[in-house]
Structure formats: structure tokens, C-alpha cells
Amino acid sequence: MLLRLLSLFAALALVAFQPAQAKDATAGIWVFDTSLSYPGVQMMELTQRNRKLSGILTTRWYGAMEMQNIERRGDTIAFDMRNLNDKANPTRRWTATVSDGRVTLTGDIWYAHVEQTGRRGTKGEAKARRFKPVQLPPLAPVAADGLAATPPMGWSSWNKFAERIDDKTVREIADAMVSSGLRDAGYVYVNIDDGWQGTRGPDGAIRPNEKFPDMKALADYVHARGLKIGIYSSPGPMTCAGYIGSYGHVEQDARTFAEWGMDYLKYDLCSGEWFYSSRDEVQRAYQQMGAALKATGRDIVYSLCQYGRVEVSEWGRDVGGHLWRTTGDITDDFAKMSDIGFDRNPKFGNAGPGGWNDPDMLEVGNGGMTETEYRTHMTLWAMSAAPLLMGHDLRTMDEATRAILSRREVIAVDQDVKGAQGRVVSKDGDAEIWAKPLSDGSVAVALFNRGTTGRSISVAPGDAGFRSLLGGRDLWRGTDVDTNMLDFAVPAHGSVMLRLSGRH
Structure with missing residues (x-):
């Protein structure tokens, strides 16, 4: 029993005389009095637990942004930030370096390069600057109201x-x-x-x-x-x-x-x-x-x-x-x-x-x-x-x-x-024919030349979903067309728009 007690006291003494965990120099509250308008970084909060750092950047645009994969390198930490609107680079590596009681934050997000210097902040400043998230309501359908019966x-x-x-x-x-x-x-x-x-x-x-x-x-x-x-x-x-x-x-x-x-x-x-x-x-x-x-x-x-x-x-x-x-x-x-x-x-x-x-x-x-x-x-x-x-x-x-x-x-x-939303019904290289059924039974047909040189484009009754045609009109010229001669010279990047009627 005595030996066990002596061993216990020795262990406690060893723990008592071990040095306290060193506080990371970057940990704590950092505020930025000036920043770029986008993304508008206002504050960095770093928390240290068991030698590991976690952190949040507070911004005007995106509220609280989590700092991910934080890594310490002396007085500098490196971390990943989500990079919006860039599928090729969904994250970007940022750094925060402490020197003479100041922190320099550097990184890139979307179109902006961020490089700004901050100072130590107080708990009061942190409370005032923290982003206040709101919850979304549960999903429930909104009843139709009859507006926009045709495209605005x-x-x-x-x-x-x-x-x-x-x-x-x-x-x-x-x-x-x-x-x-x-x-x-x-x-x-x-x-x-x-x-x-x-x-x-x-x-x-x-x-x-x-x-x-x-x-x-x-x-x-x-x-x-x-x-x-x-x-x-x-x-x-x-x-x-x-x-x-x-x-x-x-x-x-x-x-x-x-x-x-x-x-x-x-x-x-x-x-x-x-x-x-x-x-x-x-x-x-x-x-x-x-x-x-x-x-x-x-x-x-x-x-x-x-x-x-x-x-x-x-x-x-x-x-x-x-x-x-x-x-x-x-x-x-x-x-x-x-x-x-x-x-x-x-x-x-x-x-x-x-x-x-x-x-x-x-x-x-x-x-x-x-x-x-x-x-x-x-x-x-x-x-x-x-x-x-x-x-x-x-x-x-x-x-x-x-x-x-x-x-x-x-x-x-x-x-x-x-x-009805019109759809392509025929393609031939740079030529496309689109059809859009209309409420009176006629069909709008558009001929598009997406190429850089003029070309001829012909329309058949089947392009409009008809077995035969009864009549037609060129909508840009404002003239009737001969349905037996629906062959059009369409300029580069040009179009022809027709309204055709027919038999199914």
C-alpha cells in the first residue's frame, strides 16, 4: 500500500511540475478596422484546444466563414477557405501571420485578393461583430396566384x-x-x-x-x-x-x-x-x-x-x-x-x-x-x-x-x-430549325445560322409537325410566303422566323 501511495504522489508531482501548454501566438480575437469591400473580413477568432486551433472569419458578405485544415508554421498559420464560384479551385489556402502584436491576413477568394492587417480585439468587440445567423422556415408550397400568364x-x-x-x-x-x-x-x-x-x-x-x-x-x-x-x-x-x-x-x-x-x-x-x-x-x-x-x-x-x-x-x-x-x-x-x-x-x-x-x-x-x-x-x-x-x-x-x-x-x-417553349427539331452543321406550337394550331418555325458564312436552309412540313402546309408568313418581313418554296438564304449569325399552318 505504501509503495502505491508513493508512486501516486510521484506521478502527481510530475504532472504538477510539467510546463503548461504554450498558448498559440495567433489564438484569440483579431479585428480589422479596414478591409476590402469584398468579402469584407471584419474579424478573425481563433480558439486553441489541446494544441489544436479552430477558427472563424467574420465577413460582411458571407457571415461566419469556417477556417479549415489549420496548420501552424511558427508565428504563421495556414488554412483553407471555401472559394465560391470557382469550380476549378473550390478551396484556397490563406495565411495569418503575427508580428509585433499585429496580424496580417492574406488570401484569395473568387476575384479578390485579400491582404489586410488587424489588431487584438476585445470580447466586447467580438460580441458586436459576430454574425447573427437566422433559420429558414420549413419547406411548404406557395399557392399559385395567376400572375405572369405570359412571359413578363x-x-x-x-x-x-x-x-x-x-x-x-x-x-x-x-x-x-x-x-x-x-x-x-x-x-x-x-x-x-x-x-x-x-x-x-x-x-x-x-x-x-x-x-x-x-x-x-x-x-x-x-x-x-x-x-x-x-x-x-x-x-x-x-x-x-x-x-x-x-x-x-x-x-x-x-x-x-x-x-x-x-x-x-x-x-x-x-x-x-x-x-x-x-x-x-x-x-x-x-x-x-x-x-x-x-x-x-x-x-x-x-x-x-x-x-x-x-x-x-x-x-x-x-x-x-x-x-x-x-x-x-x-x-x-x-x-x-x-x-x-x-x-x-x-x-x-x-x-x-x-x-x-x-x-x-x-x-x-x-x-x-x-x-x-x-x-x-x-x-x-x-x-x-x-x-x-x-x-x-x-x-x-x-x-x-x-x-x-x-x-x-x-x-x-x-x-x-x-x-409552349420552342425546341430544336433539326440540326445540320451550323444550321438549326426550331418549332414552337401556338394556341391557334399554327406553329412558329425559326431558322438559325450559327455559322460565320451565309447558307441556304430549307423547311419541310414535318419540321412544323404537319403532313402538308396550308399557309405561312415571314414574321420579320411581314409578308406571306409560298409554302411550296420554303428555301431561305440565311446570313451569318442570322435567322428567319415563320408562322406556318397545315394539316396533321
Whole structure:
């Protein structure tokens, strides 16, 4: 017994005189008083347990970002950060180095290189800066409301003005929509995209920035011209242009938009992609706003902008959506427009009255394509039953642009109440023939030449699903066609659009 006691005392003594575990020099709270706008790192918190470090970066864009695979190298730690929107490099290696009581943080995320210096922070500063996460509601269908029986038509500010949009420009665009005849051609929505947001008041309500002094007055101005008005937000903390999103204020923002008199909301995933990456999460995030809009009692068309991720066309209607983006952003060039319109958007189904596949806004009139290419752009969007949201400056458009956008027979194909999405029925090298059945039994047929040289393309009755043809019309020329001679010279990057009737 004595020997056992002596052995126990010896062991306790050995433990008592062992040196305490050394505290990692990087552990603790570090705050950054200045940072890049994106991703806006505000704080680093490192916790040491059993010689292992765990940590969080708090950012304006993505909230709390976990530091993964932390490795110590002297006074420097290296760690992995999730790298959004870069499939080739889903993670990036960052470092944090301590020297003279300061920490230098270095790393890359998406398009940004981060290099900033921080200082030791207090528990009070940490409490004030910590991100406060919110929970999504459970998934539940949002009842259909009968809006968007045909694809929405109008104008959106982003393609031409990006975040450089203001009250004066919106009013002048509304006036131009009326004076140009485009309102009477069917374009009714005047949509303010990103860049209008200011700050939140003490009650949490979103307020516009100085470019938009009175949103209700602006909405009244647009409504007085027989038009409707739309606005933009994100389910994340920040919008794509770095303004305040609706995270944590979804229902409140929906009520504000309704009080202002908004008729349309584009809800862009943006920073929300950090929080909501699975199909279930994305659905619930979009359903939350869909239900909130419905609860306002105001008719608001709901545009889901999440770039075609997680099979959106299969559930877009269920969350209250009336249109949903099928791709990333369009740009004003034939290659990008073609990739979206010919290759990406057709992969999505489930389009029809009340819910539409959206290949993004029109670039017609912005100057990056030829008149022939813009006509093809318009033809392809009309054949696809796509929303027709113009993106140019209506105040300065030329007659060729106005003529393309206001061609009534082409618009009628897009707006046909059957709501069928056209599909390719024949391919021959760079030539494609598309068909779109229409509500009166006729069929719209489009001939596309995606090549760089002109070529001849012929149409057969079977391309329209008919056994024989009874009549036809060239929709861009506005003339009847001889159905016995449906052979057309189609220029490079050009198109021909027909409406054919026949016997099955």
C-alpha cells in the first residue's frame, strides 16, 4: 500500500511540475478596422484546444466563414477557405501571420485578393461583430396566384447602367417606353436592379440611398404612365454589387416593397450562395420570400435569380416564382448570347403559363452585336417563351433597335397563351430549325445560322409537325410566303422566323 501511495504522489508531482501548454501566438480575437469591400473580413477568432486551433472569419458578405485544415508554421498559420464560384479551385489556402502584436491576413477568394492587417480585439468587440445567423422556415408550397400568364415584358436597369442607376433615369426610361410605342407593344415593367439600397433604420426597415429620394413617389410616377415598377434584392446579407440584402429581414422587406407600390421583385442569390448551397436550402430561401410577398396582399411578380442551380425549373413555381434564371449573366456578344439561348436554356423544362425559364435580359440596342445578330437574339428569346426584359437606354435608341423590339408578330409568338417553349427539331452543321406550337394550331418555325458564312436552309412540313402546309408568313418581313418554296438564304449569325399552318 505504501509503495502505491508513493508512486501516486510521484506521478502527481510530475504532472504538477510539467510546463503548461504554450498558448498559440495567433489564438484569440483579431479585428480589422479596414478591409476590402469584398468579402469584407471584419474579424478573425481563433480558439486553441489541446494544441489544436479552430477558427472563424467574420465577413460582411458571407457571415461566419469556417477556417479549415489549420496548420501552424511558427508565428504563421495556414488554412483553407471555401472559394465560391470557382469550380476549378473550390478551396484556397490563406495565411495569418503575427508580428509585433499585429496580424496580417492574406488570401484569395473568387476575384479578390485579400491582404489586410488587424489588431487584438476585445470580447466586447467580438460580441458586436459576430454574425447573427437566422433559420429558414420549413419547406411548404406557395399557392399559385395567376400572375405572369405570359412571359413578363419590360425593361431592367442592369445591362446598361449596372449599379449606376437613379430616380431621374428611371423616370426618363418610363417616359421613353411610352413615347417610343414600346409600352403599347407590351413592355410594361420598369425594373430597378441592384444599386438602389441605402441603410436600415432603427426599426430594421430598408431605406433607399440618396439616388432614390422617394420610392413611393417614383412608383406613383411609373404607374401614372400605365406601367409597372420592379425592384431587386438578395436572400443574402449583401447584393451582387455590395449593397444591403434581405438576410434576416425577408418579411419586413416584402412589406416595404409592397408599401412602396412595387409590382415585381428580382431576388438574386449573390452572397446567399454561402448560406444556401443545397437544393433544400435554396428552395427554402426562395420560398421564404415567395410566401412573404404573397402575405402582403399585393400582386408582385417574383423573379428567381439563382443561375439555373439545383434544378430550379422543377420547383420554381412551388416557392411562388413566376420566372427563374437558367444561366449566369448574359453579355452583349453573339458567342455568350448563343451559348445561353441555344445550349443552356433549352436544357430546362416545365415552362408555361405562370412560370417561365429565364435566359436573362435582352441586350438588343447595347451595341455589342450587329443588327442581324440582335434580330437573332430576339427571335431566339421569342421562340423560347422567354421573358422579354430590355436592357438598353431607351432614351437614345435608334430606329433599328426600336423596330426589332416592337415587331408585333414576333412578340405574339413569345406571348402566345399556350405558353409552349420552342425546341430544336433539326440540326445540320451550323444550321438549326426550331418549332414552337401556338394556341391557334399554327406553329412558329425559326431558322438559325450559327455559322460565320451565309447558307441556304430549307423547311419541310414535318419540321412544323404537319403532313402538308396550308399557309405561312415571314414574321420579320411581314409578308406571306409560298409554302411550296420554303428555301431561305440565311446570313451569318442570322435567322428567319415563320408562322406556318397545315394539316396533321
